[in-house]
Amino acid sequence: MAKKKTLKSYNSQLAKAKAAYNRAKNTYNTNNKKLSELKSRRSAAKTAAEKKALDEKIQRASNSVKKAKRKVTKAKGAYNKAKSNLASFKKSQAAERRKAALNLKKKIIAKMQKDKPGYWKAGRPFVIPKYPRSINSYVFIDNTSESETITTDLTTNSIAPGQYVNHYTQTSPVQHQIDGKLGGSLVSEVKGLKKQFDTLKRWSTNGTETELHHGQRQSNHSVLTSVAANFDAPRDNAVPVSITIEDVKWAKSEVKKKSSKKTTTTKGNNTGKKSATKGTRKDTKPKAGKYLTIKKGDTYWGYHVKFGTSIAKLRSWNGYPDRALPVGKKIRVK
Secondary structure (H helix, E strand, O other), X not given: OOOOOOXXXXXXXXXXXXXXXXXHHHHHHHHHHHHHHHHHHHHHOOOHHHHHHHHHHHHHHHHHHHHHHHHHHHHHHHHHHHHHXXXXXXXXXXXXXXXHHHHHHHHHHHHHHHHOHHHHHHOOOEEEEOOOOOOOXXXXXXXXXXXXXXXXXXXXXXXXXOOOOOOOEEEOOOEEEEEEXXXXXXXXXXXXXXXXXXXXXXXXXXXOOEEEEOOOOOEEEEEEEEEEEOOOOOEOOEEXXXXXXEEOOOOOXXXXXXXXXXXXXXXXXXXXXXXXXXXXXXOOOOOOOOEEEOOOOOOHHHHHHHHOOOHHHHHHHXXXXXXXXXXXXXXXXX
C-alpha cells in the first residue's frame, strides 16, 4: 500500500532536491575554476614538455566540467519538479479546505435558522468567517442602527507644476458600522453572550477574513477593525455592542522583485519631466459641529450613547485611538 503524501513529505523532497542542486553547482564551479587555472598556466608555459603535461590535465578537467554540468542540469530539473509538486499539492489542499468550509457553512446556516429563527426571519445582520472551522462560528447582532462610510482623501500640497493642489485622491475601503446588542432567548445568560463577544474580538485580533450578511448592506470579503461592548448595566439576555467591519480586496499577483542590474542614462534621455506621485495630508478637524474637552474615562462608546453619533464617524473626525483618548484635548462629538 502506497504511503499517502503529506505537506511534510513534499517539503522534505524539496529540501533534498535543493541541497543536491547546490552541491552540483558547487562541484561545477570548483571544476570550472580549476580548468581556468590550468589554461592560465598553459598560456604561461615555456617548455614543450610542460605544455604537453598541462594539455593532458586540461583535457581531464574539461571532461570533469562537462560531467558536472550534466549533473547540474539534472539536479535543477529535479529541483524544479519538486517545487512544482509542492505547489500543486498546496493548491489541491487549498481547494479541499475551501470545499470543506463551504460544506460547513451550509451546516452553520441551518443551525442559525434553527437556533435563532426570529433573528433570521427579521433579517438581523450576522458575521461569519469566510472559512469557518466550527459549527458555532457565527454571531448575530440585534441591530439598532447600521451605517456605511466611504472616505476619500485629497492631497493638500502641489504634486507637479500645472496641476491643481488637490489633483490626487485616495479612497479608503468601505466601512460598515453596526450598533445594537448581542441577544438571546429569555433563558440566556450574559456569560454565553460574552463568549460571542470574545469570538468577535478574536476574529478582529487575528485579522480573520469574514462575511457580513443580512441587514441593509452585505460584504463577502471583510475584516473586523473595531469591536466594543458595554457592560455597565448587564441584562440577562443582552449585551450592547458596536462593531466596525471594513471591506478588503486581495492582491491578484505577487510583488515582483526589482532587478539588481545597474542602468545608465545620458543627458540626452532626460526630458526634464517629473513623474507625479500621490501625496499625503494631515487630518484636519472640521470647523462645524459640537466639541467637548476629553475627561478621564471618556470613550467613543460613551459619546455614541450620549449624542447618537456613530463610532465610525467619531473615529474619522478625531483620529484618536479608541483606547487612548488624550485627556484635556478637544474632541468633536456631533
